[in-house]
Amino acid sequence: MSLSSTSLERSDQVGRPRLSHRQAAIRIVVGLTLAGAVVGALWAWLAPPVQLVIALTRGGDRIRGYVGDESDLLFLGAFLMAGLLFVVAVTAAVAVWQWRPYRGPLAVGALSIGALAAAGAAVGVGAGLARWRYGVIDVAAAPISPERRVFYVHQAPAVFFGHSPLQIAASIVLPAGVAALVYAMCVLSAKRDDLGAWPPIEVAHMVAPERTTDPSPTAVVDPPADPSPPSR
Template identity: 50%
Template sequence: MTRRKAAVVVIIGLTLAGALIGGLWSVLAPPAHGVIALTRSGQRVQTYLGSESDHLFVSAAMLIGLLTSMAIVAAVLVWQWRAHRGPLMATALWVGLVAATGAAAAVGAALVHWHYGAVPFDTAPVTRESRVFYYSEAPPVFFARGPWQVATTLLFPAAVAALTYALMAVATPRDDLGASPPLERTPLGATP
């Protein structure tokens, strides 16, 4: 297999693994339970029950944790593919992990939205007779919706994998990164 094909295999494999992690996350991530109430003046208010708002942070952190674990394992597995070690495989690793994170976020968000739906603030059935409506809010995949927070979430697992791969490369005493079969080195001044 050529190095380019190996890089494509890594990118596709990581993207599929990311989609699976998104599905796993959608099952594990805790929803936030809240209440919509009608005040005496007729105004709707929304709040979370107890410390349920913490789940909004925990869910996003759980996705990052799952993806970071996958990034470290992926870097070690890609490093084990000795014949293809090098810059192209390192690039395939981080590109694949950005794609995996995007796939995990997309699949996870779609599944939890399908399961929990949107927060029914405007349509909650609160009346003067029934002033309280309880709901479960879908867990978020990102800490916030700003572009910097989303970009950080997408790049963090890739950065961890790149660092892991780089540390293994630095720890290798051979210039060919331990590729098999070993390359023969000619001494300086000698003709091959």
Template identity: 60%
Template sequence: MNPAHARSEIAEVAPPRISRGRAAVTVVVGLTLAGAVVGALWAWIAPPIRGVIALTKSGERVHVALGAESDNFFNSAFLLTGLVVVVAVVAAVLVWQWRPHRGPLLCAALAAGSAAAYGAAAAVGALIVRARYDVIDIAGAPISPDHRVVYVTEAPAVFFSHSGWVIAASALFPVAMAALVYSMIAVSSSRDDLGAWPPEDQPVLPPPVAVEDAFPSAG
């Protein structure tokens, strides 16, 4: 790299209009809002679980899913996680385009924002499907010895399980994907400062020397 080319690359980086801390807050807030939108979209497309509440011969009330409808407990949770992962990956690419603020702080903000996006998506999605499908009341279902079966529709599941460890692992998945994409792009950068502000002078290496010039032949 010649000195003129190095100076031209440095000149391309304009001073940022906002501080790096404010940029990090913007990333977190933006991802949280995007997560809320994803939650609303998920509530619209997530498959519910259709089942029945039946009265057995012994007088016991049971609730079972119809056919393979029980698979939708997994499918709906997987759909929510997948949508948030897509948002996290796209956000990683977009945040990298914010050139003056490239660096570890925005990578951390991207990770925190991805976790917040998952939380917002889960909260908004759960509220909407709860209002849309209501809660199944097995004890209050209108069944009797004359009408032993009533069909019900259960809201799709937000999480794979109610276990705190499983929920935390689900939230960390988009975080890991966002950090991985951002890190991979950063590794591919040819500059040590990632082209961020303030720019750092890059070492200018001398041009390669031909073997003939380094070891001239005798004579």
């Protein structure tokens, strides 16, 4: 076996890109952040509000509760936000992979950071628009009295499954993990070590030496004669 360097096939080569890898990474992060803001606005329009009741007890205390199964809508709002961010993460990972000249560690890093920024923008914009649309519930200012003990109001949907720091962090980090996982699956399907990105990397291949079509006959070696018996 002999070692020889072969040139890359033209079908696997890409031309020099117009943008640098750093500029492409910045565009990925900015694009995902804008996509997250759009997702937040879409969520605020789609997520259903939760009907809340504020009542006055006989002891004069104000209490709040949910009508029927309205509390399930709190889970629905958070699930809708997670589902929209999941779609954005998968779509963004596939789109960044299709941007062939910029494949590599910098692209997946920008994809992860952009997914985090998209989740933060979606949550911020969605919560802000929902609060602007439905207002803030003030139990102390609710118009209830001994003559009218019950007051119904709509509460803005929830963007998180809970209010603990761990639940909030998990909701924001999840899209970045999904995007990185999808990109890693695309990397595993690549046939080239350089992923087909720019600049291309020459790879040395092992090639077998050519065989001759008419091999020369080999000489037949006579077997050694038997040794003579010892003399007596």
